[in-house]
Amino acid sequence: MKTYTNVFDLGNLDVALKEAFEIKKNRYQFEQLGHHKTCLLIFFNNSLRTRLSTQKAARNLGMDVIVLDVNQGAWKLETERGVVMDGDKSEHLLEAIPVMSQYCDMIGVRSFARFESREDDYTEKILNQFIRYSGKPVFSMEAATGHPLQAFADLITIEENKRTDRPKVVLTWAPHPKALPQAVPNSFADFMNEANVDFVITHPKGYELDPKFVRGARVEYDQRKAFEGADFIYAKNWSCPGVSNPADYGKVLLKDMSWTVDAEHMSWTNNAFFMHCLPVRRNMIVTDDVIEAPTSLVIPEAANREISATVVLKRLLESLVQ
Numbered sequence: 237m238k239t240y241t242n243v244f245d246l247g248n249l250d251v252a253l254k255e256a257f258e259i260k261k262n263r264y265q266f267e268q269l270g271h272h273k274t275c276l277l278i279f280f281n282n283s284l285r286t287r288l289s290t291q292k293a294a295r296n297l298g299m300d301v302i303v304l305d306v307n308q309g310a311w312k313l314e315t316e317r318g319v320v321m322d323g324d325k326s327e328h329l330l331e332a333i334p335v336m337s338q339y340c341d342m343i344g345v346r347s348f349a350r351f352e353s354r355e356d357d358y359t360e361k362i363l364n365q366f367i368r369y370s371g372k373p374v375f376s377m378e379a380a381t382g383h384p385l386q387a388f389a390d391l392i393t394i395e396e397n398k399r400t401d402r403p404k405v406v407l408t409w410a411p412h413p414k415a416l417p418q419a420v421p422n423s424f425a426d427f428m429n430e431a432n433v434d435f436v437i438t439h440p441k442g443y444e445l446d447p448k449f450v451r452g453a454r455v456e457y458d459q460r461k462a463f464e465g466a467d468f469i470y471a472k473n474w475s476c477p478g479v480s481n482p483a484d485y486g487k488v489l490l491k492d493m494s495w496t497v498d499a500e501h502m503s504w505t506n507n508a509f510f511m512h513c514l515p516v517r518r519n520m521i522v523t524d525d526v527i528e529a530p531t532s533l534v535i536p537e538a539a540n541r542e543i544s545a546t547v548v549l550k551r552l553l554e555s556l557v558q
């Protein structure tokens with residue numbers, strides 16, 4: 237595996253899950269693999285879980301880690317080619333990427349959607365420049381349209397907690413005060429569509445996710461109908477993906493609090509587990525009682541971020557010696 241940006245990079249999901257559970261039994265069993273190797277983690281945006289779990293994963297594998305917060309202490313980076321650089325940006329990404337790659341063996345990139353151009357975001361303009369110009373294995377730590385380390389951790393968590401062979405998993409939109417990217421719901425759909433689950437997506441009209449990620453999933457606009465019989469509820473806000481109207485891309489179309497996941501919503505389900513990638517806005521996305529209930533999996537999900545990252549970084553390390 238040379239890059240990690242989506243579910244297909246993992247290949248067979250059953251094999252990937254088996255590897256994850258083996259690593260969970262002894263997360264240091266491959267610590268020789270990363271000896272004298274360096275993992276560079278580049279953050280264009282804030283992070284708690286990804287920052288900590290990916291460093292932990294790299295160290296599980298015996299790697300050294302360098303963390304760079306681009307907006308704190310590095311030169312401000314220009315990302316557009318052809319720009320006359322007479323403003324506040326001192327360095328171009330086209331030099332910065334090959335320079336950074338001199339000091340490491342693989343690169344993780346966090347670069348959220350900028351909402352300036354749907355095309356730029358959906359072609360993953362920043363992440364793909366790292367893939368193209370670094371000459372090193374590159375993995376997404378949440379890019380403009382995907383968060384595959386999170387979705388792999390979510391799949392591991394579902395596999396660990398499922399009570400039937402093919403559980404019903406519902407991805408539900410929930411309200412939020414600010415415009416958020418579609419990366420988490422996109423990747424969650426990407427993974428659920430390839431997993432052995434009955435997958436349903438529910439959201440208000442206008443919030444349709446990109447068909448590239450929805451694929452054959454059932455979309456149900458009635459949230460109550462979607463929740464009926466669910467084994468897992470995965471809540472997330474996302475801004476308008478601009479599928480039917482590109483002019484609405486990145487907009488908050490509504491903040492309908494009737495979509496907030498509360499105890500009544502959960503009573504419609506098959507005693508479902510509650511999931512969210514975190515950070516979460518309590519009593520916007522989910523009520524206190526639901527996130528604090530024994531059926532809430534938000535902490536095990538976060539714990540599995542270390543496991544998903546260890547599998548991915550291990551596979552990238554293995555690609556270095558092939």
Ligand code: CP
Pocket residue numbers: 282283284285286287378386513514515
């Ligand atoms: N879920 C997740 O990626 O959290 P952070 O943004 O804190 O890394």
